[in-house]
Amino acid sequence: MAEVVLIRHGQASFGAANYDQLSDLGQQQAVWLGEQFSQMGYQPDRIVMGSMVRHRQTAQGVVQGLGQPAINLEVQAGLNEYNFRGLLDPLQKQFPHQWQDTGEAKKDYYFNMRQALAYWMTGEIASDGEDSWASFCQRIVAAFDFACSAQAETGQGFKKILVVTSGGPIAVVLAHVLQLSHANTRQTTLHIKNTSCTKFLFNHQGFTLDSYNDISHLQRADRAHAITFS
Incomplete structure (x- = not known):
């Protein structure tokens, strides 16, 4: 059984001329998440991210917190937000x-x-x-399948995969696995928190949702201000 964790990017620059840039808080959220992974002894063997700036900055913050600078960051533009x-x-x-x-x-x-x-x-x-809605969903599911696939060069499967993306793609993956309606998918898209983790377990038989919108790295008294949606 392998696992894939979908991470929504950290707080971006809402209201600024360029939204696609993490705020200082967004950077800190990502580092805190990586630090929690490290404290739990969690070491991913694959990190795949969208090609947006906020995706890369979030992935880099997580890697910084993990203390695992040598891990390769794979870019998959299919994971980009609408x-x-x-x-x-x-x-x-x-x-x-x-x-x-x-x-x-x-x-x-x-x-x-x-x-x-x-x-x-x-x-x-x-x-x-x-994208139309249909083509958006198709590219997200294809990118998710890529992230969960075996490494082409060696044929070795990955057991712990991190996917850094945005709220829309995470909602589409949830809809794909859980067969959600459009209405439920729409609501889910707008309620996914910054640097939250949604984890699936999977094998050749399919995927099982293990956790959703987890922000345990932010759920402490001195970080209440750091729970954000945009």
């Missing part, structure tokens, strides 16, 4: 009656993103600029 601007802009243009603007940036973002995802899933928003 283009949220490519969904919000069509929502505002095509469905202005659904658009919310109260002046509360995070509250409005999550409300509008929930609406945009619903229309994307039904095809009423055809694309995020690159």
Whole structure:
């Protein structure tokens, strides 16, 4: 039996011109996660990440905390998040009656993103600029399968795999394994916390969910401020 842990990236730069950059807190979240892995004696034998900056920075922080600098970081662009601007802009243009603007940036973002995802899933928003909902799911599942596959050069299987990605891909993998509805997938996407861990056990018979949205590395009194969603 092998295991694969999906890690959502650390807190990114919400509201900044470039979201795809970890905040100082996001960097710290990743290091704390790696330190917890090290304290538990957990040493991954494979780390696969999306190609976004926030994915690499998170993976590097985890490796720093682990104290395992020699491990190779494999890039798999199929693990990248959807283009949220490519969904919000069509929502505002095509469905202005659904658009919310109260002046509360995070509250409005999550409300509008929930609406945009619903229309994307039904095809009423055809694309995020690159993917339809169907093609997004297909590339995520293909990338997840790649991460769980044996090493091509040696044929050796991996037993402990870390996958650093984003909330959308994690929700798609959960939906794929657990056969979730679109509504449940949409809700799951928006509730996955930064640097949370979702673990699956797997063998040739399939996958079993072992834990979901675990942030035990942040659940202590002096880190309550570090539990974030964006």
